[in-house]
Amino acid sequence: MWKGKRPSLGHIKILGCEVFVRREAQDKLEARSKKCLFVGYPKESFGYLFYKPKDNVVFVARRGVFLEREMISKEDSGSKIDLEEIQESVDEESIVNTNSQQEEVTPAEPNDVSLPIRRTSRVSKPPQFYYGFHIEEDKISDSTLSELDEPANYKEAMASPEAVKWKEAMKSEIQSMYDNQVWNLVDTTTGLKTVGCKWIFKKKTDMDGKVHTYKARLVAKGYTQTHGIGYEETFSPVAKIKSIRIMLAIAAFHDYEIWKMDVKTAFLNGKLTEDVFMAQLEGFENAKYPTRVCKLQKAIYGLKQASRSWNLCFYEKVTQFGFSISEDESYIYVKISGSIVVFLVLYVDEILLIGNDIPTLQSVKDWLGKCFAIKDLEDATYILGIKIFRDRSKRLIGLSQDTYLDKILKRFKMDNSKKGILPLHHGIKISSDLCPKTNDELDKMSRVPYASAIGSIMYAMTCTRLDVSFALSMVSRHHQNPGEGHWTAIKNILKYLRNTKDRFLVYGGEKELRVTGYYDAGWQTDKDDSRSQSGWIFLLNGGAVTWKTLKQDTVADSTCESEYIAACEASKEAIWMKNFIGDLGVVPTVQDPIEIFCDNESAVALTKEPKDHGKSKHINKKYHFGRSKVAEGHVIVKEIRSEDNPADPFTKALAKSKHDKHAWSIRLKDKIKF
Incomplete structure (x- = not known):
């Protein structure tokens, strides 16, 4: 705090580790250093305290070769000496320590001072340290991978300083169970198989990372369920992240309202069709009937079928209100009445409500509030760990993580x-x-x-x-x-x-809502199997909405073939975007064809017509999909310079100037004002 910077801790070493310290007087026939033990730091000078077990002495030296890695890798550190006893017995004033010795580049060993070592009957244990995620400090505990301030179970929650807040959170969860009539207590019978349960504790944070809610979730141990007995179907779609980006890009272009809502205890709305029995909750067992079990009526979190049951329930409610589901995106709902447009995007229990008419949006919100317990967050500023910044005067939306x-x-x-x-x-x-x-x-x-x-x-x-x-x-x-x-x-x-953590992915500023695609390929980028790398990116309203980089399934015989294979994958994405955006009804005319740019002249020519060439006659038929879509008029492939192709960084490592240029071209910007 005094100097305004962190002090260096590079000199800190592991107590008790073995060290090779250079001898003062060297004989050509003897070892140049002696093995000692590191036992501490001198108070009056810079250096280390070393102990020589053979001579039973402690001395000061500035440098040595510390065998810390070897100590960590051993199950037993090998330290047979009580380090605390050694340090207590060190008489600092009796240790010879001269300035001339400290200034030498290669220090000579000072005069040894014999120190009596007091023996102890206490069992010696190696010192305990915390190590980070560096190879040279490789003792890593799995506990460091979790949020240390969130309890792992009920006992930890009750023993934590925030036990009162966790207790209130659990009571709120139990009350939700009672309000939704999730289970009935029934007598257990011989052979009845029950599902266990546990508490999950989380701290909800806002867009700035500040804790605003303590959440306790009761979760069933669904992994113990048996297919055909405890559950049947489990499939449950959610809106794709790329679909959410597309909706935000469209909202920025048309200046739509963007509201957010959370569904409280969403999964508890789904009804069960199977008989599922669960053990009573830890900390909330019924004192009168401690041996009874919970027969579940609703789909509690953790059950195999819980997510599916919730989605079926949500689909039933919103379709009653006049929404229709998008055929190309399973959980984006559309409602169009004349010039009024409303979109409803569902991601598990988070809802984005997007549209151009506030009264209509309010009516949808009121309807959802009658069907489910809704937490209204008004204007969307945060979703799925992504901050949403907006400048409506300029019709800009920026996303940051x-x-x-x-x-x-x-x-x-x-x-x-x-x-x-x-x-x-x-x-x-x-x-x-x-x-x-x-x-x-x-x-x-x-x-x-x-x-x-x-x-x-x-x-x-x-x-x-x-x-x-x-x-x-x-x-x-x-x-x-x-x-x-x-x-x-x-x-x-x-x-x-x-x-670059402050970078924004920005949408807006375009005069026309058009999809533009780019693709590229890196020939034989994988040195292990000689396969190439495909990469593509599509822009909407100026910013990237969908992208991908992947290793190709087969070995390409030439750069032309690798680019042609990449064209196939990019064409598939172009067709999906064309259908999805067209079904939304927000683009005046369906864009046909969609332009895709490539920096390989031969590959562009090959997508237009089948040319008989020795390098292309063996290409698998499935990769001709792109050519077929070009022939049908849905896609057109055009040539572009490599320097202007934003898909280039998806297939190879680039120099900083080129990398930054492409990042800027796809609207990934370091700074932007909102």
Whole structure:
């Protein structure tokens, strides 16, 4: 606080670890250093206290080779000496310590001072430390991957300083169960199979990360259910993230209202058709009938069929009010009456209400309030961990995930890391050559949360941070056997996200609501199996609404073939967008054809007509889908320079100038005023 910066803790070492300290007088036939134990720090000088068990002395030296990794990797640290007893017995004034010795680059060993070691009968235990997610500090606990301030179970909640708030949250949940008549207590019988239950505790935060609600959710242990007995169908669709982005881009263009609502205890609205019995709740057992079980009438959270039951219930209610479901997006509902347009987007229990007529929107809200317990959040500012910023005067909408990124950076101990300039530097090869080759390396990497980090970054990439798509695609291929080099690449992505966490994905400013697509391919980017990389992106109202990067299913024989395969995948997405946006009824004329741009002249020519060429005669028939859609007039493929193709970063690592240029072209901006 005094100096305005964090002090360096690089000199801190693990107590009790073995150290090689250089000898003062060296004989060519003797070892140049002696193995000692690190036991502490001198008070009056800079350096370390070392203990030589053989000579039973403690001395000061400035440097040594500390064997910390070896100590961590051992089940038993090998320390047979009570470190506290040694430190208590060290007489600081008797230790020889001269300034001349401290200034030497390679310190000489000072005069040894014999110190009596007091023996103890106490069992010696290795010191306990907390280690971060670095390979060189590889002792990682799974507990560090969870939110440490949220209880893991009922006992922890009752023992926490916030026990009163958690108790109130549980009472509120129980009251919801009673209000919805979720179960009846019945006598148990021999052979009756019951489903267990547990409490899930979460702190709800606002768009700035501040806690505003303590939530306790009662969840059934649905994984113990048996198919055909406890449940039948389980399929339950939700609105795609890309569909939500498309709706927001349309709302920005037409200046629609965007309201948000949450359905309280949404799953409790679904009715069960099967007989399901559940054990009584921990902490809320019926004192009069402790042996009875709960026969469920409604679909409680955690049951296999809970999500499906809720969606069927919601579909029934909204269709009664005149909404129709989109054929190309399972949970976007449309209601059009003359010039009045209303859209209802459902994502589990979160609802976006979008439209151009406030009285009509209010009537929809009132209807939903009669059907379900609704929490009205008015204008949408936050959904699914995404902040929504809006400037209606300029018809702009910006999406940001800075709060979510702060959370994952803190989770993986990268919140104070250096800031990266690129997610993947040009020239770095991510392949199986980086996989562990020894048992020590395997053991070290087994304690690294590699898959967890990929999943956390993937959600950001799926929502708004498309600029890390290619880097994430490359590192995710090795999640089953990652090496130190792979983990370094993951940390580089996190460093880049820390540097660019304030970026917005912006929609608006266009004079026409048109879909424009771009695709590209990187030839044989995967060095392990020589397969190429496809990448495509589609823009609407100036900003990216859908994108993807993936490894191709087959080995391409040429750059032309790899680009042609990518054209097939991009054409499929173009057709879906054409149908989906057309069904919404908000575009005056259905866009036909949709323009897709590519930077390979041969591939463009191949999509227009089948040319007999030795490099293309073996191409699988399924990849001719793009050509068929071009022939039908639904898609047209045009050529563009590679420098102007925003799909280029989806297939290869680029230099910073090119990477930033493409990010700007798809409206992924560092700063924007709202």
